[in-house]
Amino acid sequence: MIEFKDFSFYYPNCKIPSLDKINVIIEEGEFLVITGPSGGGKSTFLRSINGLIPNFYGGKISGEVLVKGKNVSKTPTNQMSEIVGMVFQDPENQLVSNQVEREIAFGMENLCFSKEIMKKRIEESLDAVNISRLRDKTIQELSGGEKQKVAIASALATHPEVLLLDEPTSELDPGSAESVLNVIEKINDELGLTIILVEHRLERVIHHVDRMLMIDSGKILYDGSPRKLKSNNVKDWKVGMPPVTRLALNFEKEMVNNGMPLTVKEARLSLKEVLTTPKNKITWEKKESSKRVTLSMDKVFFSYDGEKDVLKDISFNVFEGDMIALMGKNASGKTTLVKLMNGLIKPRKGKILLFGKKISDYSLEELIQKVGIVFQDPNLHLFNDTVQKEVEFVLRNLKVDENLIKKKTEEILKYFKIYQYKDSYPHDLSGGERQRVALASVLVSDPEILILDEPTRGMDYYLKRELISYLREKAKTAIMITHDIETAAEFSDRVILLSEGNIISDGNKRDVLSKALLFSPQINRLIQPYVKFGIPDDTLTVEEALEVIG
């Protein structure tokens, strides 16, 4: 069906290949997941299948890619669209119409389908992804997950034989992501479509797929069933396998059956022997917050339009040294809550005190020394000519001594491994690098309270770990908005759950995250049946589990 023959690709003005002599054959009806670190070539691989590489991006190729016998690089992408459909990462930037039915019709209109066929196909595709109830809605009325389903339905409507998906869930909260992935699995299962999915949060998909490709530096490092993984395969990988798999990789000899466990349920069976005989008796320390209040909110309400409250009756304190993970579904009010903390918006009702003083009593200069925010989208942060100036910017605003500016900037650039780009234009860097520049540009001034809005989105496993260790080491008090439960478990001491503008849970991470139905990490779910054998019931991470079971 799809064949890569010695395929290499160089982006324009680039001497290092983004794909390096790739040879792969993909059969009809396969469900394939492609994973790998940021910038490793997964998206490039995907785009070579429908000809966006090289027809849209330019650049140099050698070798060829054949899809159903067609040489992709010699066929315009809009012609390939008859065989290959594609769904992109960002739900906002791939929908072109105002209304759901019309959106689904768009591709068919381009291919000159008749009105009768369009009607029928719209019906079918709405059904295939279970969104018939949305047919008359406008696009603006939809949530991110619904938009992604509309994008999938639109791709299905032209009856492609291959569906490419480029990290379709990375902008979604866990619940919506789950339901989108279920839809993808269903269309592979029932319609027999060949599905190629790029994803780096493997724990959600890995058990559904037939085959996994791991691409790093333009080369395929692994090609095969994820169940056949061995620990020496995974050793140098910069991707995060699901926590249970990471745990299992340490016990290859003790495992009950041969396949690598990919889900909690599978791991419970294969690791039974290990889990029933924990070697060490450990009680996890619950780190208490200090007594020094840095920020306090008292009965705070907030509303954008004066009618509907986005935040309702929020009261809590942030203590010095707190590492807080702020979690909740999309649109539950997380970003709004942190914007209140540095005065970007003002509450409708209620009192907010920062170090005992009202926020409006601070000058902007004082305020940014107290509270620093790194927003989700690094592009918003970057407006200077070079990376160095970008990072120095806050310090200059604070009128820090020139020598100290130089020293601090160099230190942090080296820490985030972007020192070599110090004279580059920030917008020329890759997405991951831009994100690190944005982080550095706020972290450099050591604010008393550091706020990060989904900083790990799009980061691979290793970058994530580095960020977490940096924060634990250097940040005084930090609040991180995150969807990623595993990140929350590793980073935080305290977890706050928001739902529809209310705080529904606030406490030590071991209390909030263990035995929770929706928000508990894989490892915690794994060990629950084995608590009676002496594993503490609030074990959260792989490292902790390893400590206990030896």
Added chain:
Amino acid sequence: MAKPSKDNMLKLTYIRKKSVFHNASPFLKITWILSILMISVIFEHPIILFIIFLSPLLMAAISKIFNEWSKVMKLVVYFVPFVILFNLIVNANGETVLWQLPFKIPIFGILNITLEELMFSLTMCIRLAVILGAFAVLNLTTDPDDLLSAITKLKLPYRSVVVTSLSTKFVPVLFSDLNNIQEAQRSRGVDFSKGKLKERIKKYGAMYFPLLSKSLDRSVQIAEAMETRGFGRYSKRSFYKDVKISISDAFLIVVSIAPLIVSLYMASQGIGIFKFYQRIDPLIKSNTEAYFFATILFLQIILLPLLKIKGLMTYD
């Protein structure tokens, strides 16, 4: 997370509602706005322009978009002093002096505020209000996709039409980007409310690059998405929702063009021509002129009850 739009923000894009003008044929909307625009360009007569202005005004009222529409019109009101001031400085014409500036201004000399200048400025503002008002009504009541199908039916190349309609769709997105950038920069100590004019301009200038880079990213993504969905595969395309003209639509279209035809006749006969300088013309010069004004007024207004009747018929 989608940002809830603020209440005081200008809304210039389609708001889905049910009203007689929302449901009207896109062809009718095109001829309606065309007729208004052309009349407002043909005449400088304050009375005619005022009559024409009634059309978008009443249309906004019956289309349930009056709140949003009046926000656009407020812009025009803010604009009035500038137009008057500008005219005052560059245009030293007119005989009927209302008030004289008590001091001399270098280069310009003594400035008089004349009736002629004042009337001219106000008339130009009405013209501006007509044009903006008509476009605001069209934008607020019309799904760009409907307009797209209609324009393509008129044999304009669909590629350029799609691109144009897409760009209007992303105007609100641009505003929300701008807001986000401003928040991010403020969080790093850029104070937009402080500094001399030059410094402030520099601060606002710094928002330009992130905005540009963001918009470029976005346009590349959209282009990719459109390409992978076969956009431009064939020189023609089909339409899922066809726009057809019914007999009642055709009749309404004729009604909407009628004022334009009358206007063209008037212009050819030299009726309704209005001179501001040196001495302002009387508002109504003859009975014939008055009759013609009444005719245009009638033809403008009659469209509304007709639309209403058509609406009643289709709802039943």
